[in-house]
Amino acid sequence: MDRQDRDGLPAYERIKAEIRTRIREGEWGPGDPIPGESELAASFGVSRLTAHRALRELAREGVIERRRRRGSRVAVRTGRDIVLEIPRIERLVAELGAVYELRLLARRTLVPPAEIRARLELAAGERALHLLLLHLADRRPFQLEDRWINLLAVPAAADADFTAIAPGSWLLEHVPWSEAEHVIAAENADPATAAALGIRPGEAVLVIERRTRNRNRVVTWARFRHPGASYRLATAFAPRS
Amino acid sequence: MDRQDRDGLPAYERIKAEIRTRIREGEWGPGDPIPGESELAASFGVSRLTAHRALRELAREGVIERRRRRGSRVAVRTGRDIVLEIPRIERLVAELGAVYELRLLARRTLVPPAEIRARLELAAGERALHLLLLHLADRRPFQLEDRWINLLAVPAAADADFTAIAPGSWLLEHVPWSEAEHVIAAENADPATAAALGIRPGEAVLVIERRTRNRNRVVTWARFRHPGASYRLATAFAPRS
DNA sequence: TAGTGGTCTAGACCACTGG
DNA sequence: CAGTGGTCTAGACCACTAC
Structure with a gap:
């Protein structure tokens, strides 16, 4: 009972x-x-x-x-676990009370450079889908997304309309299960990033990288850049479970 | 069985x-x-x-x-939880294969400025312990720590020797239980930070803030700054438990 | 209102490990 | 080798909710 x-x-x-x-x-x-x-x-x-x-x-x-x-x-605690929840970009913007917009800046299917190829664990010469997107909150640049999708793992991505739905959301709905690795870092904005985000070159940018796997294949690798002045990751501590 | x-x-x-x-x-x-x-x-x-x-x-x-x-x-996953483990600074440096050193740059007991007072949830006029420390890995600046300790919550901190043990470790051993809130952000190094970390002013800095509570009192609030070029938070995804 | 999950008991055997 | 945790069963009653 x-x-x-x-x-x-x-x-x-x-x-x-x-x-x-x-x-x-x-x-x-x-x-x-x-x-x-x-x-x-x-x-x-x-x-x-x-x-x-x-x-x-x-x-x-x-x-x-x-x-x-x-x-x-x-327990003698020797460290701390931080649990960060990273929601879909649309929800994140909505929770800020802002209007979300998506702009697809570039879309190409091509053989990725060596560095990306390694991250996607792709065979040499294999092509992948590259996307560059800008996410806006109340018409202001909020996040610049630089994404590669492994078309061998997700062939349907080739036909998806990423002007209507963010790739992250599309993938969540089409890839049945996944594990992910993350990297969080701080960088100075290079000129192209600064131009896209509407900030000055050299301004601090919070970078989040995510690599998602499914059935031992890398599904996608993405780098998200946020203007450091307007975005922070915040967390309430939650004990492990 | x-x-x-x-x-x-x-x-x-x-x-x-x-x-x-x-x-x-x-x-x-x-x-x-x-x-x-x-x-x-x-x-x-x-x-x-x-x-x-x-x-x-x-x-x-x-x-x-x-x-x-x-x-x-x-489950229909609508977001992702990132679990970041932030170990003690000594262990973190050791895991990088580097020699750890600690330098206490400043130590004062004073009435904190309003912003800090609010973060510590302190009564007006109440004094707190302020520490500024530099953590080194192989003699190179690795982390700049700017910490305030609520002496009402941890009176013993007034007598602790923070030239020998990092405040984070000391607190872990002396405060029986705690919850914490974290903020992760990217900033451009101000001149003082740049000087302490040995980087150029304006360089990207990864900032981690942590506020620790015990029995509904704020024990400590600390801001950690890492040179963005040499430090990143990395995580293997772990399902919630 | 039927069916699924949520909790609980009493008893049992096993596995690991400190003295 | 004794004591603690780890797992398991069979049976039970309750709570929630979709139909």
Whole structure:
């Protein structure tokens, strides 16, 4: 049953909350042992499995560390995980309360330069689709997108209308599953980038690169450039899970 | 028991792997229904709870979506979560194979300017500890750290020796639990930053800001600046959990 | 209102590991 | 080798919601 005995929360959530509270309030510090499954089960009046679930989830979230025989203890955090959500560009602009527009600046199918070919893990001489797009928010340049699409992985992209839908959105809808690698960097705007984004050459630009895979093939590689003065990635920290 | 029947994996992991495979290979596309708990339990010869665990974890990882009565289906991903791990600066430098050094450039306890006061959520007139540090990798400037510490939240910081240990590491060891907010941005180096980092004024700088909380109080707010040319944040995508 | 997911129990056996 | 965590089952009741 959805046990909502006391706080409208399932028993394992109540146990998790209780442990979190004791850690947050300093009663249990990093490295300190905390009660084991059996003890928790007894003190909360639940089965061991329920206590186990609470501890298992806390461990997955990085709050505690568990070892057989050794027991459970408060995790000693040596680093921090930042979870950044990067939504579709259309939603991002909409959430800023701005009107979104898309301009396709260039579209060509060609044999990519060596550097891009390596990123796409393409055979020599293989052609790929190159797109250059400008995303606008309230008619002002918001993001410059430089994208290569592996037509072997996504042949349908050759016929897609990227003046109507951003490639990122189109791909999300047409590629069933994907993993991605990201790089975030700061660069000085080169003259072409500056012209496209309507900023001065040399101005700081926030660069996000994304490489997406599907079935061990690189689907696409894209570089997004934002004017540094008007765009930042912000995150509320979320524990691992 | 740790059922390692076929692949050395627990049953719920085998079920998860099977579902992931079918999604990855396109057999089940975004939005498609997948077998329910009972059906999976029967076909894998496990109890419903084991099948439930597999589906629950996949849902938490964002792979599938579950709704009562409606059943389970492949998640329609509308965005991407990037998980960035930001390790301690000492470890980061060590992983680059470089020798780490720390230089404390300035240390003062003072009433912060209004902007900082707001970030620390401090009462007017309240003093805070301000630190300016330079982190070096192989004797070259790697990161400029501009940090404010709320002495009401961490009184012991007043006596800490930040010439020996980086404040980030010291805080991790002395503040039992924390949540954090992050901002990532690109800026042009101002003259002071350029001088400290040994770069030209105007060069792109990758800025990471972090605000850490404990018990609803802001513990510290810090701004880290890296020369854009020599530092990038990279991430392998990890599904949510 | 039927069917799916959500939670829970009591009992069980196994695996790992610190003393 | 004892104790802790890891997994599993069979059965149960409840909650939500699409039909």
